[in-house]
Each structure stands twice: as C-alpha cells, then as structure tokens.
Amino acid sequence: MEIIKGIGVSPGVAICTAVVIDAEEYRVPRRSVPPGQIRKEVQRLRQALLDATREVTNLQITQADLWDSRIKDIFAVHLHFLRDRTLRGQIADLIKKEKFTAEYAVSVILRDVARHFSQTPDTYISERVSDIYDIERRLLRHLIGSRREDLEHLTEPVVVVAHDLTPTQTAAFDKKYINGIATNAGGRTSHTAIVARSLGIPAVVALNEATAKAAAGDTVIVDGDRGTFVVNPDVQTVKEYQRYADAFIEHEHELDELVHLPAVTKDGQKITLLGNIEFPYEAEIALQKGGEGVGLYRTEYLYLDADHEPTEEDHYQAYMETLRRLGHGQITIRTVDLGADKFTQQRRISPERNPFLGLRSIRYCLQNLPLFTRQIRAILRASVHGEVKILFPLVTNLMELRQAKWIVANIKEDLEEQGIEYDDGIPIGIMIETPAAALTADDLADEVDFFSIGTNDLIQYTLAVDRVNENVAWLYSPGHPAVLQLIKRIYQSAKRAKIDVTVCGEMASEIEYVPILLGLGLTTLSLAPPRIPEIKKVVRSVTMAQCRRLARKALSFDTDKQTINLIRSEMESILGKG
Amino acid sequence: MTRPSTENDYAERMVEIRHEEGLHMRPAMQFVDCANNFESQISVQKDTQIVDAKSIMQVTMLAATRGTILKCTARGRDAREAVETLAKILEEGIPPDKGQEKSKEKGPKPP
Known part of the structure; x- marks a missing residue:
C-alpha cells in the first residue's frame, strides 16, 4: 500500500481499478506491444503522419499571406520531414523490430535525429533541433490524442491516472465509468480540477508521481476531500474509505x-x-x-x-x-x-x-x-x-x-x-x-x-x-x-x-x-x-x-x-x- | 528523360558546395525537392557518410557547409540528368525565382 498526498480539487471518494494514460507529451514511456498488435501500431503511425501532414497543410493555407517567408519555410520543413520516406521507414522498422508503440518509436527516432542535429558544429543546423522537437510533439499529439479512445470505450468503472489531462481528453470522459481522477500536475483551478468539479468526479491533483506509482489494473483510492491517493490499499483501508464514501453520498442527498x-x-x-x-x-x-x-x-x-x-x-x-x-x-x-x-x-x-x-x-x-x-x-x-x-x-x-x-x-x-x-x-x-x-x-x-x-x-x-x-x-x-x-x-x-x-x-x-x-x-x-x-x-x-x-x-x-x-x-x- | 540508353544508368560527380548557406534547411529542401523529381536512386556522400538525396532528414544531417566537397551518385534511367541538375544546384545555388514556388509569391505583399 502506498499513500500519496496531493491537492483535493473535487470532493468525494472513489475506490476503483486504475487506468494510467500518458498525457505527458514530452516523455513517452518505453512500452512494447504484443506481436499481434504491431500492424495496428504501424497503422496508427501512418494515420498520425497523415493527420499531421493535413494539419500543417491547413495551417500553411490559412496563414499563407499572414506571415513572413521565414515562417512559411518552417511549415515547409515540417511537411518535408513528415513526408520523408526514410524517416517514415525508420520509425515503422523500429515498431516492427522492437515491438514498440508508435509513440515510443516516433520519440526514439526523432530524438535521435535531434541529438544528431545538436551535435553538429554548424550552429544553423544545431538550432534546427527545435523544429525536430516540434515535429515530434505534433506527431505525439496525434498519437496520444487518439488514445482517448481508451477512455471512450470503457465498460467498467475506473480511476483515471495521468500526468495531466487535456481538454480533449476530459471532453471524451464518460461519467458513467470514470469514478475518479488523479494527476501528477495541476492545482485547484487547473483545467482538470474545473472539469472534475463540473462533472462531480472526485479528483486529486499535484500528486507528482501518481503515474509512476500506479500501474494499470491496480486498485486505487482517490479521496478528493483530503487530497490523498492510495495505491493498492489493504483491506482495512478499503473498509475505512468505503464507510467514508457512504457518508459522503449521504451528505450529498442531504444537500439535494x-x-x-x-x-x-x-x-x-x-x-x-x-x-x-x-x-x-x-x-x-x-x-x-x-x-x-x-x-x-x-x-x-x-x-x-x-x-x-x-x-x-x-x-x-x-x-x-x-x-x-x-x-x-x-x-x-x-x-x-x-x-x-x-x-x-x-x-x-x-x-x-x-x-x-x-x-x-x-x-x-x-x-x-x-x-x-x-x-x-x-x-x-x-x-x-x-x-x-x-x-x-x-x-x-x-x-x-x-x-x-x-x-x-x-x-x-x-x-x-x-x-x-x-x-x-x-x-x-x-x-x-x-x-x-x-x-x-x-x-x-x-x-x-x-x-x-x-x-x-x-x-x-x-x-x-x-x-x-x-x-x-x-x-x-x-x-x-x-x-x-x-x-x-x-x-x-x-x-x-x-x-x-x-x-x-x-x-x-x-x-x-x-x-x-x-x-x-x-x-x-x-x-x-x-x-x-x-x-x-x-x-x-x-x-x-x-x-x-x-x-x-x-x-x-x-x-x-x-x-x-x-x-x-x-x-x-x-x-x-x- | 525518356532516352532508354544504358549509359545513363549510372552517373556520379564530385561537387563543391558554393551556396552561401551550405545545405541549410531551405537549400536542403530545394535540393531534396529536386531530387524527388527524378526516378533514379540518388545518394550524396560526404567523407564516409552516404545518405539518400531524397530524404530531407538525411541530407540535413550531413550538415554540409559552404566549401564541402560532396560526391553525388545516381542509379536509374535519368541518372545523368539527375546528377547534373543536382550538382548545378549545389554549385550555383538556387536562383531565387526558381527555388520559390511561384504561386505563393502572388499573394498580397505585406505592407
């Protein structure tokens, strides 16, 4: 059992199985998939490249006469990279060879390119590292953004554990199944807090290491009143919280x-x-x-x-x-x-x-x-x-x-x-x-x-x-x-x-x-x-x-x-x- | 480009980059765009590093600055033309009116 203190931002108690999602865009955990899922990951990669290309093309069109040519060049750089067959091939090969998730493979390859760039003595090239990160972020946004499907197709109640939640993710929440929220980042008035309160879902934020401590499938407790998050509680703790949860519901009825x-x-x-x-x-x-x-x-x-x-x-x-x-x-x-x-x-x-x-x-x-x-x-x-x-x-x-x-x-x-x-x-x-x-x-x-x-x-x-x-x-x-x-x-x-x-x-x-x-x-x-x-x-x-x-x-x-x-x-x- | 003669199957040339910016992002994009117009497999070599001329990632990774000597090789139906055209780009830089996409230049000029 592990108890982590955070900030309770939406009252109530949830005792449930955890779903851990990676909303943090800059650190994608190394994660592999079963061999049967490799094709799906390659397909996800292709879709993300397609979506990102379309997105940049749209930006380029809408801002064609708005910005100066240097900025147009940056869109062009993005498009060139997104369409680069060698790059696409390298990422797909890594997925196939190492059975990585699409997002992890994207991250590995683009970081490799970035590292290569940054080691170049030519400052013009080394400064292009930020473009590479930008492209990485864009792809990850599409890949991880599409992960919200995981939250859309829930069939049993869960507690969502994440680094932080984006509006896109919370918008897809199915209140019927999401009983609690625990995030590493955030504060009383952050987006997650506001949405949790508005939906009446117990939530604790600013836990720093919620995603590190809880793994998918663990039983967790979110106590939105006292701002605590318990991973794998013992029987006694579950009982205590159950009593507390019941009392909370009674109080709600009273207020009704x-x-x-x-x-x-x-x-x-x-x-x-x-x-x-x-x-x-x-x-x-x-x-x-x-x-x-x-x-x-x-x-x-x-x-x-x-x-x-x-x-x-x-x-x-x-x-x-x-x-x-x-x-x-x-x-x-x-x-x-x-x-x-x-x-x-x-x-x-x-x-x-x-x-x-x-x-x-x-x-x-x-x-x-x-x-x-x-x-x-x-x-x-x-x-x-x-x-x-x-x-x-x-x-x-x-x-x-x-x-x-x-x-x-x-x-x-x-x-x-x-x-x-x-x-x-x-x-x-x-x-x-x-x-x-x-x-x-x-x-x-x-x-x-x-x-x-x-x-x-x-x-x-x-x-x-x-x-x-x-x-x-x-x-x-x-x-x-x-x-x-x-x-x-x-x-x-x-x-x-x-x-x-x-x-x-x-x-x-x-x-x-x-x-x-x-x-x-x-x-x-x-x-x-x-x-x-x-x-x-x-x-x-x-x-x-x-x-x-x-x-x-x-x-x-x-x-x-x-x-x-x-x-x-x-x-x-x-x-x-x- | 439709001459099916065997002597065109392979071509190579050493080129010195004269373009002021070297193969920086913008010239590199133009270079890669041009390479992609050819059917042949084209590669560029700097010292021991050989990369695909059609990949912006790889071409940029060469970090070839002005004065660098590159070896440009092509294999395919239009190999010779490819090498000649690309060598020209590296040696002479891209004439401003050719490198820019003309359609975009027609937009309203900023005040």
Whole structure:
C-alpha cells in the first residue's frame, strides 16, 4: 500500500481499478506491444503522419499571406520531414523490430535525429533541433490524442491516472465509468480540477508521481476531500474509505433537499446562484442543482473539442441547445477565452514565452476577426431565443472594450441588412480579471451593462502566481488583502454606475469565501453546478450583518493568514449551528 | 528523360558546395525537392557518410557547409540528368525565382 498526498480539487471518494494514460507529451514511456498488435501500431503511425501532414497543410493555407517567408519555410520543413520516406521507414522498422508503440518509436527516432542535429558544429543546423522537437510533439499529439479512445470505450468503472489531462481528453470522459481522477500536475483551478468539479468526479491533483506509482489494473483510492491517493490499499483501508464514501453520498442527498429552497440569507437577502458551464448539457445540471441560470458559459470547448474550427452554425447550435436545456433563465456567453492552449499554440511556430501575458482571450479575438465574427453572429442570432448576454474576457483597457463593442455594432448592422433577427438590447459585459481592469473599473463601468469578476485570473495576475505551478501554488490565495481590496473596488464601481456584477471564479464556490463576498456586497454568484447546493447551504446559514462584519474585518487584516483563520473559526460556528 | 540508353544508368560527380548557406534547411529542401523529381536512386556522400538525396532528414544531417566537397551518385534511367541538375544546384545555388514556388509569391505583399 502506498499513500500519496496531493491537492483535493473535487470532493468525494472513489475506490476503483486504475487506468494510467500518458498525457505527458514530452516523455513517452518505453512500452512494447504484443506481436499481434504491431500492424495496428504501424497503422496508427501512418494515420498520425497523415493527420499531421493535413494539419500543417491547413495551417500553411490559412496563414499563407499572414506571415513572413521565414515562417512559411518552417511549415515547409515540417511537411518535408513528415513526408520523408526514410524517416517514415525508420520509425515503422523500429515498431516492427522492437515491438514498440508508435509513440515510443516516433520519440526514439526523432530524438535521435535531434541529438544528431545538436551535435553538429554548424550552429544553423544545431538550432534546427527545435523544429525536430516540434515535429515530434505534433506527431505525439496525434498519437496520444487518439488514445482517448481508451477512455471512450470503457465498460467498467475506473480511476483515471495521468500526468495531466487535456481538454480533449476530459471532453471524451464518460461519467458513467470514470469514478475518479488523479494527476501528477495541476492545482485547484487547473483545467482538470474545473472539469472534475463540473462533472462531480472526485479528483486529486499535484500528486507528482501518481503515474509512476500506479500501474494499470491496480486498485486505487482517490479521496478528493483530503487530497490523498492510495495505491493498492489493504483491506482495512478499503473498509475505512468505503464507510467514508457512504457518508459522503449521504451528505450529498442531504444537500439535494436544499435544491428547491430559495437562496436567501437568514435576514432575508436574496442571493442569485448561477452555474458555470462548458457544455450545453450542464445547463440542465445547473437547474437540477438549484441554480437560476447560467452565469458563465465558457465557449472554448467548441474549439478544443473539435477537429475543425467551429463554424457560425456550430456556435449557434451549441447556444440553442444550451437555451433549450435551460428552458428559462439567463445565460451569459463568454466569447472565446483561448490562449496558451492547444488551439492557439498549434497555430504558432514556437510556443509563447509567457502565454498568460501573451496573445490570449479578447486579444486573440481582436487579432482574428473572422473567428470572432463567427461567434458574435451566432450569439446575436441566439439572443432572440432567450435572455442572452455577451461577456468579453480579459479586457485590460477601454480601447479593447470599445473595439469589441464596435465589432458587435457592425455585425448587428450586417444582420439587419440580411434581415436576420437579433436582440438589439443584448447586454454586453466584461470580465474584470486583471488589476488593470479592477483599478479602472470606474471608467469601464460607464461603457458596459455588467461586470463579471473572474477571481481565478484576478488572483493569478494580482499575486503573480501561476496557479498550476506546484512550486508556487500555495501563494495563490483569495484571502490576500490585495485581492479583497480589488474586489471591493470593483463592486463599488459597479454600484456607482448602477450595473450588475457577478462573481464567477472559484472563489464563489468556496465555503470560506462566500460570506466575505456577500459582505462586500456581491449578491450574484456563478459557480460549478455541483457546488451550488453546498453554497446555498452557506447562504441560508448566514446573516448579511455577519457577512459585512467578516468582510470589514478581513479588509483590515494585513495578511491572508489572519483572514483564513478568522473565516475558519467563524464558519465552523455558523455552519455548526446552521 | 525518356532516352532508354544504358549509359545513363549510372552517373556520379564530385561537387563543391558554393551556396552561401551550405545545405541549410531551405537549400536542403530545394535540393531534396529536386531530387524527388527524378526516378533514379540518388545518394550524396560526404567523407564516409552516404545518405539518400531524397530524404530531407538525411541530407540535413550531413550538415554540409559552404566549401564541402560532396560526391553525388545516381542509379536509374535519368541518372545523368539527375546528377547534373543536382550538382548545378549545389554549385550555383538556387536562383531565387526558381527555388520559390511561384504561386505563393502572388499573394498580397505585406505592407
């Protein structure tokens, strides 16, 4: 038996057989296949080469007149290598001779080429090593990306153990069979954590060596509450966890009874609870869990999940389905918040050095107008079928906002001319998720209909902490005085301009911080649907007077430790009583 | 290319690379593209290293810089023509208008 500590990011306990997948792109484990499977591996290689070639060709076409000739050359280099018969032959031979998996053979051969390149005294050639790695990565992406089939065709419940999970992989999850998730990388707000919470799958991340300790077929325990991962537990441990798991389910049922009760504080303040969703079907879950609508519809999945760039119709269909599933209630559609991910990075020659400060979100959209236009058109067309709002992410200055609004206005004119219906009064809002936006919220508030506070990014940018980097993740703290002061300021700007303000980051789903948010004046919270009952319970247990006092005290502290201690002790007594 | 005479079956030639960049990625791609237009098996030799002229991977691995002497050999119906054409590329470099794909140059010029 082995117990590893990590960060519990999605509550619950799973005791199951492990499936270990290799999502880590840069280190492919040496793995051989039975002789009967060799042909299949060669076939996988061929398919990956074909897909990669098609992908590069498409990139070359779409960006033909966008970039300079050096960049075109790089596409050409990739294509030449992908079509190189000697190279293809070498990889296929290695699969046949050593019975390696296609990905391992690709990795071995291309690393060999890279090593050869890097040892060349000619610096021009030795610098081409990065091209070789790039080609390797591209092929592995196709090979390992296709591995998600392993997760698609499950017939029994499993715990997924991986280095990290990509959106493509999690999108293919079958909730019926995936009972738990354990990853080496990640933090509270990483992609895996968000998806796990939204699907209600127990998950532990930041385990560092989960994939090294657990082998496929091992029995493992994922304890999402205490952040532990147990490999090959003894009988006694399994029993203990079983009891604990049962108690957890009971608690869930208890919370389910709250679903139809209003989210009102003890002293009568109504709090609006909405759902954060990424897939249309989650709109239904948001309602089932007692939410009143969708406060944040993340649309990145339309891009990350498909093998082609979504068309206007793809967007429109997704929005219509969400509206249909919602039936009634509001839905706030956030325009694509892409950047530093598969979609944008594949379209780049070299990864951005600092992607979180790079070309992402609204910046990416404003530089890729056809892509942005398709989405805005679809949102506007959907707006006549429900209470739809547009939300722009990562606005850092007024000019960006004006530009985005100008584009919306132009598209409205186009629709008008084409006789296509839309809601002319569709509310337009922005995410406040950078210190820049928070500090200039007064000005921004005058030009939008609502604010949405994205606490994840706001905290990351304010505290300069990469929330996924295990080494500094502990510095990521919603209770930091700087964060609380910014939130207060944002709320005051919104209040002064008489516009709505929602909190849609993780902070809005954390028991400890919800009373502070209420105390700061925020009465609309948007969170992962499975968290709604728990937060409703908190809302129904407090009074606004208590919350205001808590917020006032928290704002007076000079360290987040004091805030956390205060909330812990207060919440214990409040929830104990409630 | 359709002369079926036996004397064309094998051809070889020593060539000195004059191209300023040597067989760097771009010239190497052009070289390989050109080699792939021929039916013959073509190889390039640098010292003891012999590689397939149709493989970008292998040609780049030669890391042949300006001044390197290469031996170009071809076996096949169009062997002689292949060696002559490829030798020319190595010696004279690729004239800019020939090496570039013309269709792409028609795109709008960047401002």
